Amino acid sequence: MAHRVTLLPGDGIGPEVMDATLEVLDATGVDFAWDRIEEIGTAAVEAGREALPAKVLDSIRENGVALKGPVSTPVGEGFSSVNVAIRQALDLYANVRPCRNLPRLETPFDDVDLIIFRENTEGLYSGVENFDERLQIADSIARVTRAGSERIIRFCFEYARSHGRNKVTLAHKANILRSSTGLFLEVGEEIAPDYPDIEYEDKIVDNMAMQMAMYPSEYDCVVTTNLFGDILSDLGAGLVGGLGVTAGANIGDDEAVFEAVHGSAPNIAGEGKANPTALMRTVVMMLEHLGENEAAQSVSEAVRGAYRDGEVLTADVGGSASTGEFAAHVAERVGRGA
Ligand code: NAD
Numbered sequence: 001m002a003h004r005v006t007l008l009p010g011d012g013i014g015p016e017v018m019d020a021t022l023e024v025l026d027a028t029g030v031d032f033a034w035d036r037i038e039e040i041g042t043a044a045v046e047a048g049r050e051a052l053p054a055k056v057l058d059s060i061r062e063n064g065v066a067l068k069g070p071v072s073t074p075v076g077e078g079f080s081s082v083n084v085a086i087r088q089a090l091d092l093y094a095n096v097r098p099c100r101n102l103p104r105l106e107t108p109f110d111d112v113d114l115i116i117f118r119e120n121t122e123g124l125y126s127g128v129e130n131f132d133e134r135l136q137i138a139d140s141i142a143r144v145t146r147a148g149s150e151r152i153i154r155f156c157f158e159y160a161r162s163h164g165r166n167k168v169t170l171a172h173k174a175n176i177l178r179s180s181t182g183l184f185l186e187v188g189e190e191i192a193p194d195y196p197d198i199e200y201e202d203k204i205v206d207n208m209a210m211q212m213a214m215y216p217s218e219y220d221c222v223v224t225t226n227l228f229g230d231i232l233s234d235l236g237a238g239l240v241g242g243l244g245v246t247a248g249a250n251i252g253d254d255e256a257v258f259e260a261v262h263g264s265a266p267n268i269a270g271e272g273k274a275n276p277t278a279l280m281r282t283v284v285m286m287l288e289h290l291g292e293n294e295a296a297q298s299v300s301e302a303v304r305g306a307y308r309d310g311e312v313l314t315a316d317v318g319g320s321a322s323t324g325e326f327a328a329h330v331a332e333r334v335g336r337g338a
Contacts, residue, residue, distance in 0.1 A: 002031040003290050006059040006066035008040055012264025013274035013323075014069025020276035020327030021067075021283055024302070027334035028295035030287065035059045041071035041082050051079035057089050060255050067286060068259040069279070072266065080127075086257060087120050088127070092250035093148065094155045095120040095229060096285070097261055099216075099236030102245060102277075103308040105317055111217040112239050115165075117156040118229020120250055122148045123180070125226045144180040144225060149187040155251075156223040157195045167199040168192070171208040171224040171232065184225055209235060237261050244275030244316040247282040249289070258286040272322040275314040277303060280330060302333035 009018040025032065037056055045051050060066045073081040086092070095118040101110055128141035153170070160168055170188040172181040185202055192200035203211060205228045212219060212232065216239050224232060237246035243262035250257045260278035268274055280303050287296035306312060312329040313319025321329070 002033040003065070003292075004033045004035065004063045005286075006056070006063050007034040007036040008056065008066060008068040008071075009036070009038060010069030010071045010264060011041055011043060012070055012072055012266050012269040013262075014071070014264055016269075016272065016274050016323050017260070017276040017279045018067075018069045020323050021279040023327045023331045024276075024280055024299060024334055025283055027331040028287070028292075028298055030290075030292050030295045035063060041073075041079070045079060052082040052085050052089075057086070060086070060090060060257065064255050065286065065290065066255070066257040067283065068257050070259070070262060070264040072264045083259075084125060084127075087250050090252055090255045090257070091121060092252040092255065092257055093119060093121050093152055094251040095233075095248065096159070096251060097229075097233040097236065097246065097248045098281075098285075099233070099240045099246060101240050103304055104310050105241045105245070105307050107239060107241055109216055109239060112236075114212075114216060114219040114236060115159075115221050116229055116233040116236055117152060117159070117221060117223040118233060119148060119152040119184075119223075119225050120229075121226070123226030123228075125230075142177065142180045142225075142227075144183050146183060146187060149184045150191065153184075153188050153191050153223055156221055157191065157198060160198050160221045161195065165198075165220050167201070167220040168195075169208070169219055169222045170200070170202040171205045171222055171228055172202060173205050173228070175204060181225055181228075188223070205232070208232065212236065212239065233261060241317055243278065244314065245277040245281065247278055247285055249282065249285045251289075256286075256289055258282045258289070272324060273315055274323050275316050276323055276327055277314075277317075298334050299330075302330045305333050306330050 009015040071082050097116040100113045124142045126143040130139045172185045174182040174185040237243050246261040248261045260282050284296045284300045312321045
């Protein structure tokens with residue numbers, strides 16, 4: 001039976017990397033029934049609708065799974081992030097961002113294989129903000145709850161256990177933000193003994209950033225609050241070749257939205273320069289989530305094979321191929337089972 005999945009190509013480079021990725025998915029032979037919705041963000045607003053139309057959430061709720069391209073957020077004014085709104089509306093509390101080297105792609109290290117587990121609904125992104133016009137004082141509240149901390153930390157440990165990973169590092173700033181990230185650390189210390197088979201440690205987030213930049217192979221699963229996770233996952237992406245190659249997933253108890261870490265990259269949109277590797281690696285996660293493990297393995301191997309050969313790659317990773325040429329090359333590798 002076909003998998004029913006909501007498809008949101010997004011804007012900027014979104015439609016380009018989505019087309020490329022669909023070509024590769026097509027080559028796996030897995031049957032999908034896509035519920036494709038183009039009107040979201042700026043496109044929806046220009047059509048006189050809400051930036052996040054209700055039909056988007058309805059469709060994801062009905063299908064349980066979405067594959068999403070980036071959606072631009074205007075800076076400072078206009079509508080607020082629909083990306084954050086989707087995560088909050090569907091309570092997609094676990095943002096999972098694996099950072100793993102690709103063969104022969106030159107980066108400062110060649111043995112990075114870590115996963116950032118970012119709490120996705122609370123912290124400084126809770127949307128609890130106030131601006132006092134008269135005094136010109138702006139407040140953003142970092143709301144951390146015990147329940148919210150428990151579920152993401154447990155998610156991380158469970159993932160580590162089920163994926164044969166050995167270590168969890170909790171990143172925090174409990175020395176300064178004692179109340180909010182202090183609670184997150186406290187919950188981590190309470191949960192860790194339930195997983196005696198997994199090594200546990202904590203690190204203050206500034207040190208964590210330095211550790212990741214200098215000794216990334218020491219780290220395996222890193223769990224942290226929302227803003228820290230946002231920053232550390234881009235750092236992780238930079239360690240393995242940049243935003244063009246880094247996958248991501250937003251997972252809740254009932255729904256999962258799969259999207260690459262990168263944004264809409266307006267500086268290269270429409271030029272055929274975007275690297276679809278990040279979204280292709282994202283569909284590897286989606287295929288695993290759908291129980292299509294063989295297809296997941298086959299897409300993963302096809303992407304890694306393309307990098308191992310290094311003949312057809314996009315410009316951001318040192319090649320000269322267009323988005324479409326790279327897609328055709330990877331799809332051909334999937335098709336022949338390489
Ligand atoms: P960005 O990720 O779009 O771009 C940062 C840099 O990385 C740019 O130089 C870009 O060209 C490059 N880049 C990104 N993806 C690439 C790819 N696949 N291939 C090659 N190069 C790539 O970040 P930004 O410039 O900060 O944000 C642009 C817009 O995207 C903003 O409106 C922002 O709100 C939005 N955004 C959306 C999401 C999302 O939908 N989840 C995430 C981040 C940013």
